[in-house]
Amino acid sequence: MARGIAVVTTRESDVTMNPDRRAEIANHANAQACLSLHASESGSGVHLFVSSLAPVEGARFEPWRTAQAAWVQRSLLLTGVMNSALSHAGMTVTLGRTALPAIDSMACPAVAVEVAPERVQKTQGDAQGTDGLEDQSYQARVAEALAAALVEWRQEAMDVRQP
Numbered sequence: 001m002a003r004g005i006a007v008v009t010t011r012e013s014d015v016t017m018n019p020d021r022r023a024e025i026a027n028h029a030n031a032q033a034c035l036s037l038h039a040s041e042s043g044s045g046v047h048l049f050v051s052s053l054a055p056v057e058g059a060r061f062e063p064w065r066t067a068q069a070a071w072v073q074r075s076l077l078l079t080g081v082m083n084s085a086l087s088h089a090g091m092t093v094t095l096g097r098t099a100l101p102a103i104d105s106m107a108c109p110a111v112a113v114e115v116a117p118e119r120v121q122k123t124q125g126d127a128q129g130t131d132g133l134e135d136q137s138y139q140a141r142v143a144e145a146l147a148a149a150l151v152e153w154r155q156e157a158m159d160v161r162q163p
Contacts, residue, residue: 003151005032019102026106027067032157033078033150034110036103039133044119045092046142048082049112050075051104052097067107068100074109078153082111085149089141091118115142 008029010022026034040047053069068075079095086093103110117132133139 022102023105031108034106034108036112038114040114040116043116046086047094047114048079049096049098050079051100064105068104071109078109079111081153082149085145089145
């Protein structure tokens with residue numbers, strides 16, 4: 001439990017997991033939202049991806065490979081809140097929509113979050129000109145911004161449900 005939000009992880013180490021298994025875990029947990037976090041050495045900043053499936057009305061039973069279509073609009077809203085929080089924290093954010101096999105099968109708002117190194121100007125003592133993914137301060141800033149976004153998004157969702 002973090003900030004009043006139950007957290008379910010799909011793995012605790014850097015092992016490959018079948019995309020269908022990730023979706024199964026999220027769907028079985030009846031997740032209110034799912035963030036699929038990944039680290040990447042390519043690019044810079046934080047990249048947020050939402051499924052490219054066209055939105056559809058929800059149904060009692062949603063097809064496995066396209067379950068996310070019923071949730072795309074809410075996934076886009078979540079992405080907007082995350083973009084705002086990350087930008088407010090001074091991070092570069094890139095937004096995109098693409099086919100995401102694991103997320104396309106999730107029956108909840110879902111966003112893939114790819115965290116790349118924070119690129120900074122080279123200084124005289126810095127030969128690389130980057131802050132790598134191992135930078136604990138950067139990791140903490142990303143985690144704090146994502147947590148704040150989830151809390152805000154959850155509150156907004158609760159406000160919409162109340163008469």
